[in-house]
Amino acid sequence: MAQRPTPNNKERVLNEHDFIVSKTDTKGIIKYGNQIFIEMSGYSESELIGANHNIIRHPDMPRCIFKFLWDTLAAKQEVFAFVKNLSKDGSYYWVFANITPSFDSNGAVVGYFSVRRKPKSASIKVITELYARLLAEEQRVEAGQASRRKEAMAASVALLTEFLHSKKLSYEEYILSL
Ligand SMILES: Cc1cc2nc3c(=O)[nH]c(=O)nc-3n(C[C@H](O)[C@H](O)[C@H](O)COP(=O)(O)O)c2cc1C
Structure with a gap:
């Protein structure tokens, strides 16, 4: 795709009922x-249709969250996630997303459907801290070498697993508790 926008730390806020x-x-x-x-x-609309959904991927998002998202969808289950997105002008906006697989009459997955709403600011505060830790772990292990991406992902998945274990919650229980 075309060059990514440079994040500028300006926030866009989704309206309460949107x-x-x-x-x-x-x-x-x-x-x-x-x-x-x-x-x-x-x-x-014409820039979005046909583009990969990562067109709005924000560099502050840890990779392990998207791995978890795709693993869950591959298992034909719905997934919830807090996502920080990057707008075309470099601003960011937080969403609380629900993504579900869509099935054809034979039960085969034909695509995915996502609905997001504005998260509570208290949840954003908690998630921002968690994501910063996960991202830092990915960056620490990757150490600027793309060849170490797999190890970096494994390390942040391990950190997330340990975090959830300490809370005695599944990922979904934790996310829905926020
Ligand atoms: C229905 C659906 C909605 C998605 N929504 C977003 C989104 O809002 N923001 C985002 O960064 N990724 C979203 N993703 C995940 C992206 O497809 C992608 O995995 C992610 O941006 C990470 O991109 P990367 O693997 O190129 O780093 C969505 C995926 C699906 C299937």
């Missing part, structure tokens, strides 16, 4: 986005 909706194919290529998605992302 929902961002998007649909993708099985690879995460955007097939549909509602008007709020278009507005919050800062991209036009």
Whole structure:
């Protein structure tokens, strides 16, 4: 894709009663986005349709969260996640996302559907700290070498697993408790 926007630390806030909706194919290529998605992302509809959903990936997001997301979807289950997104102008916006697989009449997954709303600010505070720890672990292990990405991912998954273990909660229980 074209060059990524440079994050500028300006926040966009989703309105209390608004929902961002998007649909993708099985690879995460955007097939549909509602008007709020278009507005919050800062991209036009034609820029979004056909793009990989990582078009709004923010560099503050740890990779292990997306790994967990895709592993859960691959198991045909829905997933909840707090996601910091990057708009076209470099600003960011937080969402609380629910992503579900869509099935055809034979039960095969034909794509994914996501609805997001504004998270509570108390949840964002907690998640920001957790994600910063996970990202730091990924960066520590990767140490600037793309060849170490797998190890970096394993290390942050281990850190997340340990964190959830200490809380005696599953990932979903923890996320829904925030
Ligand atoms: C339906 C659906 C919605 C998604 N929504 C987002 C999103 O809002 N922000 C985001 O960064 N990734 C989202 N993803 C995950 C992206 O596909 C991608 O895995 C992620 O941005 C990490 O990109 P990368 O693997 O290129 O680093 C979504 C995936 C699906 C299937």
